[in-house]
Amino acid sequence: MLYNEPSPLEVKIVTKRFGLPNSASLDTYLANDGFKAFFKAIEMTPEQIIDEVKVSALRGRGGAGFPAGLKWSFVPRTSPKPKYVIVNADESEPGTCKDRLLMENDPQQLIEGILIAGRAIDAHKGYIYIRGEYRYLIDVMDRAIAEAYSRGYLGKNIQGTGFDFDIYTHTGAGAYECGEETALLDSIEGKRGIPRMKPPFPAVSGAWQSPTLLNNVETLSAVPPIIRDGGAAFAALGTPKNGGTRMVCLSGHINKPGVYELPVGFNLLRMIYEVGGGMRNGKKLKAVVPGGSSCPLLTADECDIAMDFDSLAKAKSMLGSGGTVILDENTCMVKFALRIMKFYAHESCGWCIPCREGTTWLKKMLQRMHDGGGQKSDIPLIGELSKNMLGRTFCALGDAAAMPTISIVEKFPEDFEAHLNGHPCPYEHSHEAVLV
Amino acid sequence: MTFSPELEAKFAKLLETYPPGRTRSAVIPMLLFAQDEVGHISNELIEEVAKRCKVTPLQVDEVVGYYSMLHRKPMGKYHVQVCTNISCLLTGGEELYHHAEKTLGIGNKEVTADGQFSLEEVECIGACSWAPAVQINYEFHHQVTAERLDQLVGELRKRQ
Numbered sequence: 001m002l003y004n005e006p007s008p009l010e011v012k013i014v015t016k017r018f019g020l021p022n023s024a025s026l027d028t029y030l031a032n033d034g035f036k037a038f039f040k041a042i043e044m045t046p047e048q049i050i051d052e053v054k055v056s057a058l059r060g061r062g063g064a065g066f067p068a069g070l071k072w073s074f075v076p077r078t079s080p081k082p083k084y085v086i087v088n089a090d091e092s093e094p095g096t097c098k099d100r101l102l103m104e105n106d107p108q109q110l111i112e113g114i115l116i117a118g119r120a121i122d123a124h125k126g127y128i129y130i131r132g133e134y135r136y137l138i139d140v141m142d143r144a145i146a147e148a149y150s151r152g153y154l155g156k157n158i159q160g161t162g163f164d165f166d167i168y169t170h171t172g173a174g175a176y177e178c179g180e181e182t183a184l185l186d187s188i189e190g191k192r193g194i195p196r197m198k199p200p201f202p203a204v205s206g207a208w209q210s211p212t213l214l215n216n217v218e219t220l221s222a223v224p225p226i227i228r229d230g231g232a233a234f235a236a237l238g239t240p241k242n243g244g245t246r247m248v249c250l251s252g253h254i255n256k257p258g259v260y261e262l263p264v265g266f267n268l269l270r271m272i273y274e275v276g277g278g279m280r281n282g283k284k285l286k287a288v289v290p291g292g293s294s295c296p297l298l299t300a301d302e303c304d305i306a307m308d309f310d311s312l313a314k315a316k317s318m319l320g321s322g323g324t325v326i327l328d329e330n331t332c333m334v335k336f337a338l339r340i341m342k343f344y345a346h347e348s349c350g351w352c353i354p355c356r357e358g359t360t361w362l363k364k365m366l367q368r369m370h371d372g373g374g375q376k377s378d379i380p381l382i383g384e385l386s387k388n389m390l391g392r393t394f395c396a397l398g399d400a401a402a403m404p405t406i407s408i409v410e411k412f413p414e415d416f417e418a419h420l421n422g423h424p425c426p427y428e429h430s431h432e433a434v435l436v
Numbered sequence: 437m438t439f440s441p442e443l444e445a446k447f448a449k450l451l452e453t454y455p456p457g458r459t460r461s462a463v464i465p466m467l468l469f470a471q472d473e474v475g476h477i478s479n480e481l482i483e484e485v486a487k488r489c490k491v492t493p494l495q496v497d498e499v500v501g502y503y504s505m506l507h508r509k510p511m512g513k514y515h516v517q518v519c520t521n522i523s524c525l526l527t528g529g530e531e532l533y534h535h536a537e538k539t540l541g542i543g544n545k546e547v548t549a550d551g552q553f554s555l556e557e558v559e560c561i562g563a564c565s566w567a568p569a570v571q572i573n574y575e576f577h578h579q580v581t582a583e584r585l586d587q588l589v590g591e592l593r594k595r596q
């Protein structure tokens with residue numbers, strides 16, 4: 001199902017079958033270019049497949065934007081142990097709701113992407129790690145997998161090619177941290193999701209100590225179009241080194257929130273005013289979370305920017321996971337920072353001290369500030385505490401908590417000052433929710 | 437413990453899903469699927485899952501404590517989960533959460549006296565572009581207003 005109207009500005013590559021009748025069925029898939037890329041990949045050598053993905057300039061859609069072809073090339077060619085492809089369908093970064101649509105509307109495309117990745121790294125088993133809240137998608141994927149088996153697109157000797165591949169679904173049970181790739185590996189092994197020391201990287205020693213390729217749902221869903229139409233065509237859609245399209249999840253204070261597939265490098269202001277139909281109630285733009293709650297925020301003045309990995313890095317932010325959240329002039333930035341910190345404090349796995357203690361302290365400070373009990377010296381202290389976490393935590397969750405917080409205190413100090421000396425929140429319209 | 441034939445079939449499939457000797461991998465799915473049927477994670481269930489996955493009960497118990505969807509105590513028949521994370525916050529998720537408290541007469545992670553409803557303020561559930569979002573058990577509800585929430589709860593009250 002689609003939950004919002006598409007936009008005429010979209011460039012539909014991974015969502016091209018969305019909206020077709022029975023878009024999740026194998027027949028619809030086959031009638032609309034399905035599995036063409038797989039047959040092409042069978043005729044290619046693994047090196048050729050990986051090169052094609054490199055040419056496409058596809059970068060990981062899970063958040064870090066790591067070049068996909070390069071990651072694939074890290075998996076050792078030969079291994080005495082079996083290799084695995086694991087799909088990260090944990091989608092928990094606040095602001096992000098796209099992988100859900102890819103699985104719901106085109107599960108066969110993901111299956112084909114997994115097969116091609118398997119062929120490229122010589123793996124014969126794949127697992128899809130789906131967050132527990134997405135229970136209905138376990139059923140959707142299981143049904144799609146069963147259909148693929150029944151028609152010879154999975155299992156032994158797929159379509160007479162001699163290639164064997166099995167795919168299984170696996171469910172999480174509520175933990176943001178399990179989206180971090182090494183925590184995910186511990187989770188799939190039946191343990192608490194605590195990240196692992198790197199190196200060794202999963203490509204060398206991942207699930208069950210075997211070489212493992214881990215990619216996001218959207219990353220793998222882009223592989224069939226890349227192999228089918230060529231890496232160069234995909235690359236040409238985006239900006240240099242930032243190939244293809246991206247599913248952008250627009251949310252917050254705009255008229256037409258929704259998920260839209262747009263070329264990488266699409267201008268953020270155009271996203272807001274043309275794709276998203278402009279600010280709700282004609283309010284002024286105050287800030288944007290470019291790609292999920294982990295990213296430093298952009299002020300309204302910084303929003304005339306190409307939404308690609310490198311442009312955002314230059315603006316000292318990140319493209320992240322595609323969750324673009326729009327904030328209007330009535331948003332209390334202290335409250336916003338507090339809600340983000342509550343999330344990270346709640347989701348910290350507790351393994352390392354800077355993150356476990358840092359997020360809890362920052363949550364308390366931001367809460368006190370928002371309640372009107374803050375002191376002027378707290379404002380720089382919130383920034384300093386966050387900076388002390390940066391780069392000093394065991395996994396990137398600590399950075400993810402610190403980065404937006406630093407950007408908010410530095411870019412919106414006036415919002416913090418307005419809460420000093422016992423002043424009630426100037427924007428307040430509701431009391432606190434209770435999440436602990 | 438005895439489970440429905442459907443759940444037994446799921447368990448059997450799970451034990452074949454992972455590489456040989458890796459039955460520990462089935463612990464989390466097994467717990468969640470079992471909780472869906474029996475309501476919560478009892479000591480007995482922990483022992484049972486440990487036995488089936490060939491691990492110690494402690495190895496199961498530590499997992500239960502980590503994952504937020506696994507509950508040691510029974511939740512309501514209808515578990516109402518209201519997201520208040522960023523996209524929902526901006527579109528009235530907090531107000532909606534407080535409204536749910538009033539409608540149901542319970543607080544966070546509490547259960548109504550008749551055991552029909554429980555309430556939880558949750559983190560992002562992946563419906564940000566259609567915020568504010570609510571999940572009742574596994575069912576998603578998008579762009580939920582206070583009136584819509586009351587209507588949903590009203591329908592479920594009638595269904596009990």
Ligand SMILES: Cc1cc2nc3c(=O)[nH]c(=O)nc-3n(C[C@H](O)[C@H](O)[C@H](O)COP(=O)(O)O)c2cc1C
Nearest residue numbers: 060061062088090091092179180181215216219396
């Ligand atoms: C705390 C944390 C949470 C993450 N959550 C997710 C997630 O939900 N989904 C996802 O695909 N990647 C997530 N990632 C990124 C993964 O670690 C990993 O980089 C990604 O799945 C790799 O796939 P890609 O290269 O295709 O993006 C998370 C990372 C961190 C540090």
Ligand code: SF4
Nearest residue numbers: 349351352355393395
């Ligand atoms: S940074 Fe946070 S989530 Fe990551 S290992 Fe440390 S405590 Fe756990």
Ligand code: FES
Nearest residue numbers: 519524560563564
């Ligand atoms: S922030 Fe509420 S569903 Fe994502």
